[in-house]
Amino acid sequence: MTxxxxxxxxxxxxxxxxxxxxxxxAQDKPLIAIITPSHDNPFFKAxxxxxxxxxxxxxxxxxxxxxxxxxxxxxxxxxxAIARGAKAIIIDNAGADASVAPVKRAxxxxxxxFLIDREISESGIAVAQIVxxxxxxxxxxxxxFVELMGEAGNYVELLGKESDTxxxxxxxxxxxxxxxxxxxxxxxxxxANWSQTEAYAxxxxxxxxNPDIKGVISGxxxxxxxxxxxxxxxxxxxxxxxxxxxxxxxxxxxLKGGIKATVLQPAxxxxxxxxxxxxxxxxxxxxxxxEKQLMDCVLIDESNxxxxxxxxxxx
Amino acid sequence: MPRSAFGVSVFCLALGxxxxxxxxxxxxxxxxxxxxxxxxxxxxxxxxYAADAWEPRVLPVIAGKRLPLRDLRQQLAAxxxxxxxxHGLRPQGDSNPxxxxxxxxxxxxxxxxxxxxxxxxxxxxxxxxxxxxxxxxPVIRGTAIRDAMPFVVFTxxxxxxxxxxxxxxxxxxxxxxxxxxxxxxxxxxxxxxxxFTLQGKGEKIELxxxxxxxxx
Numbered sequence: 001m002t003x004x005x006x007x008x009x010x011x012x013x014x015x016x017x018x019x020x021x022x023x024x025x026a027q028d029k030p031l032i033a034i035i036t037p038s039h040d041n042p043f044f045k046a047x048x049x050x051x052x053x054x055x056x057x058x059x060x061x062x063x064x065x066x067x068x069x070x071x072x073x074x075x076x077x078x079x080x081a082i083a084r085g086a087k088a089i090i091i092d093n094a095g096a097d098a099s100v101a102p103v104k105r106a107x108x109x110x111x112x113x114f115l116i117d118r119e120i121s122e123s124g125i126a127v128a129q130i131v132x133x134x135x136x137x138x139x140x141x142x143x144x145f146v147e148l149m150g151e152a153g154n155y156v157e158l159l160g161k162e163s164d165t166x167x168x169x170x171x172x173x174x175x176x177x178x179x180x181x182x183x184x185x186x187x188x189x190x191x192a193n194w195s196q197t198e199a200y201a202x203x204x205x206x207x208x209x210n211p212d213i214k215g216v217i218s219g220x221x222x223x224x225x226x227x228x229x230x231x232x233x234x235x236x237x238x239x240x241x242x243x244x245x246x247x248x249x250x251x252x253x254x255l256k257g258g259i260k261a262t263v264l265q266p267a268x269x270x271x272x273x274x275x276x277x278x279x280x281x282x283x284x285x286x287x288x289x290x291e292k293q294l295m296d297c298v299l300i301d302e303s304n305x306x307x308x309x310x311x312x313x314x315x
Numbered sequence: 316m317p318r319s320a321f322g323v324s325v326f327c328l329a330l331g332x333x334x335x336x337x338x339x340x341x342x343x344x345x346x347x348x349x350x351x352x353x354x355x356x357x358x359x360x361x362x363x364y365a366a367d368a369w370e371p372r373v374l375p376v377i378a379g380k381r382l383p384l385r386d387l388r389q390q391l392a393a394x395x396x397x398x399x400x401x402h403g404l405r406p407q408g409d410s411n412p413x414x415x416x417x418x419x420x421x422x423x424x425x426x427x428x429x430x431x432x433x434x435x436x437x438x439x440x441x442x443x444x445x446x447x448x449x450x451x452x453p454v455i456r457g458t459a460i461r462d463a464m465p466f467v468v469f470t471x472x473x474x475x476x477x478x479x480x481x482x483x484x485x486x487x488x489x490x491x492x493x494x495x496x497x498x499x500x501x502x503x504x505x506x507x508x509x510x511f512t513l514q515g516k517g518e519k520i521e522l523x524x525x526x527x528x529x530x531x
Contacts, residue, residue: 119474119475121474123470131469131475133475133479134475135475135476135478135479136458136475136479139456139479143432143456146432151430151431169475169476172476173479176479176483177454180431180453180454181431181454269410273408273410289407289408290406290407290468290469290470291470292469292470293406293407293408293469294406294411294469294475294478295408295410295411296411296412
Protein backbone atom coordinates (compact mmCIF):
# COMPACT_ATOMS: atom_id res chain seq x y z
CA MET A 1 0.00 0.00 0.00
CA THR A 2 2.66 2.41 1.08
CA UNK A 3 4.93 1.49 -1.76
CA UNK A 4 2.29 1.70 -4.44
CA UNK A 5 1.21 5.11 -3.22
CA UNK A 6 4.74 6.37 -3.21
CA UNK A 7 5.43 5.08 -6.69
CA UNK A 8 2.17 6.46 -7.85
CA UNK A 9 2.83 9.85 -6.37
CA UNK A 10 6.35 10.13 -7.66
CA UNK A 11 5.18 9.51 -11.20
CA UNK A 12 2.62 12.22 -10.67
CA UNK A 13 4.90 14.59 -8.82
CA UNK A 14 4.25 17.30 -11.34
CA UNK A 15 0.62 16.48 -11.92
CA UNK A 16 -1.66 19.38 -12.53
CA UNK A 17 -3.72 20.60 -9.63
CA UNK A 18 -6.83 19.77 -11.62
CA UNK A 19 -6.22 16.05 -12.05
CA UNK A 20 -4.81 15.80 -8.53
CA UNK A 21 -7.96 17.34 -7.13
CA UNK A 22 -9.92 14.69 -9.00
CA UNK A 23 -7.92 11.94 -7.29
CA UNK A 24 -8.44 13.53 -3.89
CA UNK A 25 -12.16 13.70 -4.46
CA ALA A 26 -12.25 10.00 -5.23
CA GLN A 27 -11.01 9.15 -1.73
CA ASP A 28 -13.53 8.61 0.95
CA LYS A 29 -11.22 8.93 3.94
CA PRO A 30 -9.41 12.18 4.78
CA LEU A 31 -5.78 12.18 3.77
CA ILE A 32 -2.70 12.82 5.90
CA ALA A 33 0.62 13.37 4.13
CA ILE A 34 3.71 11.98 5.88
CA ILE A 35 6.96 13.47 4.62
CA THR A 36 10.44 12.45 5.82
CA PRO A 37 14.00 12.10 4.55
CA SER A 38 14.88 8.87 2.72
CA HIS A 39 13.70 5.62 4.29
CA ASP A 40 17.16 4.17 3.57
CA ASN A 41 17.94 5.44 7.06
CA PRO A 42 15.90 3.25 9.42
CA PHE A 43 15.37 6.23 11.72
CA PHE A 44 13.26 8.03 9.14
CA LYS A 45 11.50 4.83 8.17
CA ALA A 46 10.53 4.42 11.84
CA UNK A 47 9.05 7.93 11.78
CA UNK A 48 7.03 7.23 8.64
CA UNK A 49 5.86 3.84 9.92
CA UNK A 50 4.85 5.24 13.30
CA UNK A 51 2.89 8.10 11.76
CA UNK A 52 1.22 5.92 9.13
CA UNK A 53 0.13 3.31 11.67
CA UNK A 54 -1.48 5.90 13.95
CA UNK A 55 -3.11 7.72 11.02
CA UNK A 56 -4.75 4.53 9.78
CA UNK A 57 -5.91 3.72 13.31
CA UNK A 58 -7.53 7.15 13.51
CA UNK A 59 -9.36 6.64 10.22
CA UNK A 60 -7.13 8.47 7.77
CA UNK A 61 -5.70 7.54 4.44
CA UNK A 62 -1.97 8.20 4.16
CA UNK A 63 0.30 9.66 1.53
CA UNK A 64 3.92 8.74 2.23
CA UNK A 65 6.53 10.96 0.59
CA UNK A 66 10.28 11.48 0.94
CA UNK A 67 12.41 14.56 0.33
CA UNK A 68 15.91 13.04 0.73
CA UNK A 69 16.96 16.13 2.74
CA UNK A 70 16.77 18.12 -0.48
CA UNK A 71 14.91 21.42 0.01
CA UNK A 72 13.84 21.54 -3.65
CA UNK A 73 12.41 18.07 -3.51
CA UNK A 74 10.74 18.92 -0.22
CA UNK A 75 9.10 21.90 -1.85
CA UNK A 76 7.77 19.64 -4.61
CA UNK A 77 6.39 16.97 -2.31
CA UNK A 78 4.67 19.58 -0.14
CA UNK A 79 3.02 20.91 -3.28
CA UNK A 80 2.01 17.36 -4.12
CA ALA A 81 0.45 16.97 -0.69
CA ILE A 82 -1.47 20.24 -1.12
CA ALA A 83 -2.61 19.27 -4.60
CA ARG A 84 -3.74 15.84 -3.42
CA GLY A 85 -6.01 17.53 -0.90
CA ALA A 86 -4.18 16.39 2.22
CA LYS A 87 -5.93 17.60 5.37
CA ALA A 88 -2.66 17.76 7.29
CA ILE A 89 1.06 17.28 6.75
CA ILE A 90 3.34 15.43 9.15
CA ILE A 91 6.92 16.33 8.25
CA ASP A 92 10.52 15.85 9.33
CA ASN A 93 11.82 18.87 7.47
CA ALA A 94 14.80 19.39 5.18
CA GLY A 95 16.34 22.46 6.75
CA ALA A 96 15.40 25.02 9.42
CA ASP A 97 15.46 27.99 7.05
CA ALA A 98 14.62 26.36 3.72
CA SER A 99 11.46 24.78 5.12
CA VAL A 100 9.82 27.99 6.25
CA ALA A 101 8.51 28.96 2.79
CA PRO A 102 6.92 25.63 1.76
CA VAL A 103 5.35 25.11 5.20
CA LYS A 104 3.89 28.59 4.92
CA ARG A 105 2.63 27.78 1.43
CA ALA A 106 0.82 24.76 2.83
CA UNK A 107 -0.63 26.90 5.63
CA UNK A 108 -1.86 29.48 3.14
CA UNK A 109 -3.48 26.67 1.15
CA UNK A 110 -5.31 25.60 4.30
CA UNK A 111 -3.14 22.57 5.06
CA UNK A 112 -1.73 22.62 8.60
CA UNK A 113 1.75 21.18 9.20
CA PHE A 114 2.91 19.18 12.21
CA LEU A 115 6.69 19.03 12.42
CA ILE A 116 8.61 16.21 13.99
CA ASP A 117 12.25 15.72 14.95
CA ARG A 118 13.67 19.06 13.83
CA GLU A 119 12.73 22.71 14.32
CA ILE A 120 12.23 25.34 11.68
CA SER A 121 13.55 28.81 12.29
CA GLU A 122 10.19 30.56 12.66
CA SER A 123 7.23 29.95 14.87
CA GLY A 124 3.61 30.71 13.99
CA ILE A 125 3.71 28.87 10.66
CA ALA A 126 3.41 25.23 11.67
CA VAL A 127 0.65 24.21 14.08
CA ALA A 128 3.05 22.04 16.06
CA GLN A 129 6.79 21.51 16.20
CA ILE A 130 7.53 18.40 18.21
CA VAL A 131 11.28 18.61 18.51
CA UNK A 132 13.66 15.87 19.54
CA UNK A 133 15.71 17.38 22.32
CA UNK A 134 19.07 16.68 20.73
CA UNK A 135 20.79 19.03 23.11
CA UNK A 136 19.43 17.25 26.18
CA UNK A 137 20.20 13.90 24.53
CA UNK A 138 23.78 14.94 23.83
CA UNK A 139 24.15 16.02 27.45
CA UNK A 140 22.92 12.59 28.57
CA UNK A 141 25.40 10.87 26.26
CA UNK A 142 28.20 13.14 27.45
CA UNK A 143 27.39 12.53 31.12
CA UNK A 144 27.66 8.80 30.53
CA PHE A 145 30.84 9.29 28.52
CA VAL A 146 32.41 11.35 31.32
CA GLU A 147 31.47 8.71 33.87
CA LEU A 148 32.91 5.90 31.73
CA MET A 149 36.09 7.92 31.19
CA GLY A 150 36.49 8.44 34.93
CA GLU A 151 36.42 12.22 34.32
CA ALA A 152 39.90 12.13 32.77
CA GLY A 153 41.82 11.17 29.63
CA ASN A 154 42.30 11.92 25.93
CA TYR A 155 39.33 11.61 23.65
CA VAL A 156 38.20 12.10 20.06
CA GLU A 157 34.98 13.64 18.78
CA LEU A 158 33.46 12.59 15.46
CA LEU A 159 31.16 15.27 14.10
CA GLY A 160 28.20 14.88 11.76
CA LYS A 161 27.59 16.64 8.49
CA GLU A 162 28.25 20.34 8.90
CA SER A 163 25.15 21.41 6.97
CA ASP A 164 22.86 19.54 9.37
CA THR A 165 21.78 21.62 12.37
CA UNK A 166 21.77 18.55 14.57
CA UNK A 167 25.50 18.04 14.05
CA UNK A 168 26.15 21.37 15.72
CA UNK A 169 23.46 20.95 18.37
CA UNK A 170 24.82 17.58 19.47
CA UNK A 171 28.40 18.78 19.53
CA UNK A 172 27.41 21.78 21.66
CA UNK A 173 25.50 19.49 24.03
CA UNK A 174 28.50 17.19 24.37
CA UNK A 175 30.87 20.03 25.11
CA UNK A 176 28.45 21.66 27.50
CA UNK A 177 29.15 18.73 29.81
CA UNK A 178 32.62 17.50 28.83
CA UNK A 179 34.30 20.91 28.89
CA UNK A 180 33.41 21.21 32.57
CA UNK A 181 35.95 18.47 33.28
CA UNK A 182 39.44 19.94 32.91
CA UNK A 183 41.13 16.52 32.87
CA UNK A 184 39.27 15.40 29.75
CA UNK A 185 41.30 16.45 26.74
CA UNK A 186 40.03 16.44 23.16
CA UNK A 187 42.98 15.44 20.94
CA UNK A 188 41.07 15.30 17.64
CA UNK A 189 37.74 16.59 16.34
CA UNK A 190 36.79 15.66 12.79
CA UNK A 191 33.67 15.39 10.69
CA ALA A 192 32.86 11.98 9.25
CA ASN A 193 29.65 13.29 7.68
CA TRP A 194 27.37 10.80 9.48
CA SER A 195 29.07 8.06 7.41
CA GLN A 196 30.21 4.67 8.69
CA THR A 197 32.93 4.17 6.08
CA GLU A 198 34.23 7.70 6.52
CA ALA A 199 34.32 7.23 10.30
CA TYR A 200 36.31 4.01 9.85
CA ALA A 201 38.92 5.77 7.72
CA UNK A 202 39.10 8.83 9.98
CA UNK A 203 39.41 6.67 13.08
CA UNK A 204 42.31 4.68 11.58
CA UNK A 205 44.22 7.90 10.88
CA UNK A 206 43.42 9.49 14.22
CA UNK A 207 44.51 6.37 16.05
CA UNK A 208 47.90 6.40 14.34
CA UNK A 209 48.53 9.96 15.41
CA ASN A 210 47.02 9.53 18.88
CA PRO A 211 47.57 5.99 20.12
CA ASP A 212 46.91 7.12 23.69
CA ILE A 213 43.21 7.86 23.28
CA LYS A 214 40.80 6.53 25.86
CA GLY A 215 37.43 7.44 24.34
CA VAL A 216 35.48 8.42 21.23
CA ILE A 217 32.25 10.39 21.34
CA SER A 218 30.35 10.32 18.08
CA GLY A 219 27.60 12.54 16.66
CA UNK A 220 25.60 9.54 15.54
CA UNK A 221 25.44 5.76 15.62
CA UNK A 222 26.63 5.02 12.09
CA UNK A 223 29.87 6.90 12.75
CA UNK A 224 30.16 5.15 16.12
CA UNK A 225 29.87 1.81 14.30
CA UNK A 226 32.61 2.85 11.86
CA UNK A 227 34.88 4.02 14.66
CA UNK A 228 34.31 0.84 16.64
CA UNK A 229 35.15 -1.32 13.61
CA UNK A 230 38.44 0.57 13.17
CA UNK A 231 39.25 0.23 16.87
CA UNK A 232 38.49 -3.49 16.76
CA UNK A 233 40.70 -3.93 13.71
CA UNK A 234 43.51 -2.19 15.59
CA UNK A 235 42.99 -4.34 18.67
CA UNK A 236 41.84 -1.32 20.68
CA UNK A 237 38.58 -2.60 22.13
CA UNK A 238 39.56 -0.88 25.39
CA UNK A 239 38.50 2.45 23.88
CA UNK A 240 35.17 3.78 25.15
CA UNK A 241 32.75 4.63 22.32
CA UNK A 242 29.45 6.48 22.75
CA UNK A 243 27.02 7.16 19.90
CA UNK A 244 23.70 8.87 19.28
CA UNK A 245 20.37 7.73 17.71
CA UNK A 246 19.57 4.40 19.35
CA UNK A 247 19.93 2.21 16.27
CA UNK A 248 19.54 -1.56 16.41
CA UNK A 249 23.17 -1.94 15.24
CA UNK A 250 24.52 -0.06 18.23
CA UNK A 251 22.07 -1.82 20.53
CA UNK A 252 23.55 -5.14 19.40
CA UNK A 253 27.08 -3.81 19.89
CA UNK A 254 26.24 -2.64 23.44
CA LEU A 255 24.78 -6.05 24.28
CA LYS A 256 28.01 -7.70 23.05
CA GLY A 257 30.13 -5.35 25.17
CA GLY A 258 31.42 -3.26 22.26
CA ILE A 259 30.10 0.30 22.04
CA LYS A 260 29.20 1.47 25.54
CA ALA A 261 26.17 3.73 25.10
CA THR A 262 23.96 5.67 22.74
CA VAL A 263 21.04 8.07 23.02
CA LEU A 264 17.60 7.18 21.75
CA GLN A 265 15.46 9.68 19.95
CA PRO A 266 11.94 8.36 20.29
CA ALA A 267 11.21 8.68 16.56
CA UNK A 268 8.37 6.19 16.39
CA UNK A 269 6.36 7.58 19.31
CA UNK A 270 7.03 11.14 18.31
CA UNK A 271 5.54 10.58 14.86
CA UNK A 272 2.49 8.99 16.46
CA UNK A 273 2.04 11.95 18.79
CA UNK A 274 2.21 14.32 15.82
CA UNK A 275 -0.60 12.42 14.09
CA UNK A 276 -2.68 12.52 17.28
CA UNK A 277 -2.22 16.29 17.49
CA UNK A 278 -3.15 16.65 13.82
CA UNK A 279 -6.30 14.62 14.42
CA UNK A 280 -7.18 16.77 17.45
CA UNK A 281 -6.54 19.95 15.46
CA UNK A 282 -8.66 18.80 12.51
CA UNK A 283 -11.55 17.89 14.81
CA UNK A 284 -11.45 20.83 17.22
CA UNK A 285 -9.39 23.56 15.57
CA UNK A 286 -6.70 23.39 18.25
CA UNK A 287 -4.14 20.96 19.61
CA UNK A 288 -4.59 22.54 23.04
CA UNK A 289 -0.79 22.69 23.28
CA UNK A 290 2.02 25.13 22.63
CA GLU A 291 3.39 25.09 19.11
CA LYS A 292 6.91 24.06 20.08
CA GLN A 293 7.20 20.98 22.22
CA LEU A 294 10.44 19.33 23.25
CA MET A 295 10.62 15.56 23.52
CA ASP A 296 13.40 14.23 25.64
CA CYS A 297 15.86 11.59 24.48
CA VAL A 298 16.75 8.53 26.55
CA LEU A 299 20.18 7.14 27.40
CA ILE A 300 20.70 3.59 26.20
CA ASP A 301 23.38 1.49 27.88
CA GLU A 302 23.82 -2.11 28.93
CA SER A 303 21.00 -1.72 31.47
CA ASN A 304 18.22 -1.10 28.94
CA UNK A 305 19.60 -1.89 25.47
CA UNK A 306 17.71 -5.18 25.34
CA UNK A 307 14.41 -3.28 25.45
CA UNK A 308 15.26 -1.19 22.39
CA UNK A 309 13.73 -2.07 19.03
CA UNK A 310 13.50 0.15 15.93
CA UNK A 311 13.77 3.47 17.77
CA UNK A 312 11.27 2.60 20.45
CA UNK A 313 11.87 1.45 24.01
CA UNK A 314 9.58 -1.27 25.33
CA UNK A 315 8.03 -0.56 28.73
CA MET B 316 36.77 25.97 24.41
CA PRO B 317 36.51 24.07 21.12
CA ARG B 318 33.12 24.61 19.60
CA SER B 319 31.80 23.65 16.24
CA ALA B 320 30.78 26.46 14.04
CA PHE B 321 27.54 25.41 12.50
CA GLY B 322 24.14 26.91 12.28
CA VAL B 323 22.47 29.97 11.04
CA SER B 324 20.50 32.41 13.11
CA VAL B 325 17.58 34.31 11.81
CA PHE B 326 17.12 37.69 13.34
CA CYS B 327 13.78 39.30 12.91
CA LEU B 328 14.28 43.00 13.24
CA ALA B 329 11.36 44.26 15.21
CA LEU B 330 10.87 47.34 13.11
CA GLY B 331 7.26 46.79 12.24
CA UNK B 332 8.35 45.23 8.99
CA UNK B 333 7.12 41.76 9.91
CA UNK B 334 8.55 39.03 7.75
CA UNK B 335 9.88 41.50 5.25
CA UNK B 336 12.20 42.68 8.00
CA UNK B 337 13.87 39.30 8.43
CA UNK B 338 17.51 39.06 7.71
CA UNK B 339 19.54 35.89 7.61
CA UNK B 340 22.85 36.29 9.35
CA UNK B 341 25.47 33.55 9.39
CA UNK B 342 26.19 32.56 12.95
CA UNK B 343 29.80 31.41 13.35
CA UNK B 344 29.46 30.29 16.93
CA UNK B 345 26.25 29.76 18.84
CA UNK B 346 28.02 30.65 22.06
CA UNK B 347 29.64 33.83 21.02
CA UNK B 348 27.29 35.18 18.43
CA UNK B 349 25.65 38.42 19.37
CA UNK B 350 22.17 36.99 19.46
CA UNK B 351 20.67 40.19 20.73
CA UNK B 352 21.12 43.83 19.99
CA UNK B 353 23.02 44.04 23.26
CA UNK B 354 25.63 41.66 21.87
CA UNK B 355 25.25 39.08 24.59
CA UNK B 356 26.01 35.41 23.98
CA UNK B 357 23.34 32.77 24.58
CA UNK B 358 25.03 31.87 27.85
CA UNK B 359 25.13 35.43 29.10
CA UNK B 360 21.57 36.18 28.11
CA UNK B 361 20.22 33.05 29.74
CA UNK B 362 22.33 33.60 32.86
CA UNK B 363 20.84 37.07 33.15
CA TYR B 364 17.34 35.69 32.62
CA ALA B 365 17.81 33.02 35.29
CA ALA B 366 19.38 35.42 37.78
CA ASP B 367 16.58 37.96 37.30
CA ALA B 368 13.87 35.31 37.58
CA TRP B 369 15.27 33.43 40.58
CA GLU B 370 13.96 35.44 43.54
CA PRO B 371 10.75 36.94 42.14
CA ARG B 372 9.54 34.01 40.00
CA VAL B 373 11.35 30.72 40.59
CA LEU B 374 11.27 30.59 44.38
CA PRO B 375 7.55 31.47 44.62
CA VAL B 376 6.68 28.60 42.25
CA ILE B 377 8.63 26.21 44.46
CA ALA B 378 7.14 27.65 47.65
CA GLY B 379 3.66 27.28 46.22
CA LYS B 380 4.07 23.66 45.11
CA ARG B 381 6.47 22.05 47.58
CA LEU B 382 5.40 19.23 49.82
CA PRO B 383 7.21 16.88 52.17
CA LEU B 384 9.07 14.19 50.22
CA ARG B 385 7.59 11.53 52.50
CA ASP B 386 4.04 12.53 51.57
CA LEU B 387 4.87 12.70 47.89
CA ARG B 388 6.42 9.24 47.99
CA GLN B 389 3.24 7.78 49.44
CA GLN B 390 1.12 9.46 46.79
CA LEU B 391 3.45 8.36 43.98
CA ALA B 392 3.27 4.79 45.22
CA ALA B 393 -0.51 4.92 45.24
CA UNK B 394 -1.14 6.69 41.92
CA UNK B 395 1.66 8.46 40.04
CA UNK B 396 -0.69 10.17 37.58
CA UNK B 397 -2.86 11.58 40.36
CA UNK B 398 0.22 12.71 42.27
CA UNK B 399 1.50 14.41 39.13
CA UNK B 400 -1.79 16.15 38.46
CA UNK B 401 -2.06 17.30 42.07
CA HIS B 402 1.49 18.41 42.79
CA GLY B 403 3.54 18.07 39.61
CA LEU B 404 4.82 20.69 37.22
CA ARG B 405 5.74 20.07 33.59
CA PRO B 406 5.72 21.67 30.16
CA GLN B 407 2.62 21.00 28.09
CA GLY B 408 2.29 17.55 26.60
CA ASP B 409 1.61 14.16 28.11
CA SER B 410 4.98 12.81 27.01
CA ASN B 411 6.84 15.10 29.38
CA PRO B 412 7.81 13.72 32.78
CA UNK B 413 6.53 15.40 35.93
CA UNK B 414 8.73 17.59 38.10
CA UNK B 415 8.10 18.00 41.82
CA UNK B 416 9.19 20.50 44.46
CA UNK B 417 9.85 18.81 47.80
CA UNK B 418 11.19 19.47 51.26
CA UNK B 419 12.61 17.07 53.79
CA UNK B 420 15.52 15.97 55.90
CA UNK B 421 17.75 12.98 56.27
CA UNK B 422 21.15 11.57 57.09
CA UNK B 423 24.03 11.52 54.61
CA UNK B 424 25.03 7.92 53.89
CA UNK B 425 27.55 8.57 51.15
CA UNK B 426 28.44 10.76 48.27
CA UNK B 427 30.99 11.92 45.81
CA UNK B 428 32.36 15.29 46.75
CA UNK B 429 35.60 15.25 44.74
CA UNK B 430 33.73 15.18 41.42
CA UNK B 431 32.69 18.13 39.27
CA UNK B 432 29.27 16.46 39.44
CA UNK B 433 29.38 16.28 43.24
CA UNK B 434 26.44 14.62 44.96
CA UNK B 435 25.25 13.34 48.29
CA UNK B 436 23.36 10.14 49.03
CA UNK B 437 20.79 10.70 51.75
CA UNK B 438 18.65 8.36 53.81
CA UNK B 439 15.27 10.03 54.31
CA UNK B 440 13.25 7.10 55.61
CA UNK B 441 15.48 5.94 58.44
CA UNK B 442 16.43 2.55 57.07
CA UNK B 443 20.11 3.44 56.91
CA UNK B 444 20.23 3.25 53.12
CA UNK B 445 20.51 6.21 50.77
CA UNK B 446 17.21 6.78 48.93
CA UNK B 447 17.78 10.30 47.62
CA UNK B 448 20.60 11.87 45.62
CA UNK B 449 21.21 15.57 46.17
CA UNK B 450 23.15 17.19 43.32
CA UNK B 451 25.71 19.67 44.59
CA UNK B 452 27.33 20.47 41.26
CA PRO B 453 28.85 22.50 39.79
CA VAL B 454 27.80 20.05 37.04
CA ILE B 455 24.12 19.43 37.69
CA ARG B 456 22.24 16.93 35.55
CA GLY B 457 18.88 17.52 34.02
CA THR B 458 16.42 20.31 33.41
CA ALA B 459 14.16 19.94 36.46
CA ILE B 460 14.07 23.59 37.51
CA ARG B 461 13.48 24.95 34.01
CA ASP B 462 10.79 22.39 33.25
CA ALA B 463 9.02 23.04 36.55
CA MET B 464 8.52 26.73 35.79
CA PRO B 465 5.10 27.50 34.28
CA PHE B 466 6.32 30.86 32.98
CA VAL B 467 9.00 29.22 30.83
CA VAL B 468 7.60 28.26 27.41
CA PHE B 469 9.82 26.71 24.74
CA THR B 470 8.04 28.53 21.90
CA UNK B 471 9.33 31.81 23.39
CA UNK B 472 12.95 30.72 22.93
CA UNK B 473 14.94 30.70 19.72
CA UNK B 474 15.82 27.02 19.63
CA UNK B 475 16.79 24.05 21.74
CA UNK B 476 20.31 25.37 22.27
CA UNK B 477 19.13 28.59 23.85
CA UNK B 478 16.56 26.63 25.83
CA UNK B 479 19.24 24.25 27.11
CA UNK B 480 21.40 27.18 28.17
CA UNK B 481 18.48 28.39 30.24
CA UNK B 482 18.28 25.04 32.04
CA UNK B 483 22.02 25.25 32.74
CA UNK B 484 21.62 28.81 34.01
CA UNK B 485 18.88 27.79 36.46
CA UNK B 486 21.05 24.90 37.66
CA UNK B 487 23.94 27.32 38.11
CA UNK B 488 21.74 29.62 40.21
CA UNK B 489 20.87 26.64 42.40
CA UNK B 490 24.52 25.61 42.69
CA UNK B 491 25.57 29.14 43.69
CA UNK B 492 23.34 28.92 46.74
CA UNK B 493 24.25 25.34 47.67
CA UNK B 494 26.66 24.95 50.59
CA UNK B 495 29.15 22.07 50.52
CA UNK B 496 29.31 19.83 53.59
CA UNK B 497 32.48 20.04 55.66
CA UNK B 498 34.56 17.29 57.22
CA UNK B 499 33.37 13.69 57.29
CA UNK B 500 30.05 13.76 55.47
CA UNK B 501 28.78 10.37 56.56
CA UNK B 502 26.20 10.63 59.31
CA UNK B 503 25.64 14.37 58.97
CA UNK B 504 22.07 15.63 59.11
CA UNK B 505 20.83 17.52 56.07
CA UNK B 506 17.69 19.60 55.51
CA UNK B 507 16.71 20.19 51.91
CA UNK B 508 14.28 21.84 49.57
CA UNK B 509 14.52 21.31 45.84
CA UNK B 510 13.12 20.11 42.56
CA PHE B 511 13.45 16.81 40.74
CA THR B 512 12.22 15.16 37.57
CA LEU B 513 10.32 11.93 38.08
CA GLN B 514 12.19 9.27 36.11
CA GLY B 515 11.15 5.72 35.44
CA LYS B 516 9.91 3.41 38.15
CA GLY B 517 12.46 2.51 40.77
CA GLU B 518 14.99 5.15 39.69
CA LYS B 519 16.49 7.14 42.51
CA ILE B 520 15.39 10.75 42.90
CA GLU B 521 18.10 13.20 41.82
CA LEU B 522 17.24 16.44 43.56
CA UNK B 523 18.44 19.86 42.46
CA UNK B 524 18.55 21.71 45.78
CA UNK B 525 17.14 25.22 46.07
CA UNK B 526 17.82 25.36 49.82
CA UNK B 527 20.18 23.17 51.80
CA UNK B 528 21.59 23.15 55.31
CA UNK B 529 23.60 20.73 57.43
CA UNK B 530 23.61 19.66 61.05
CA UNK B 531 21.08 20.26 63.80
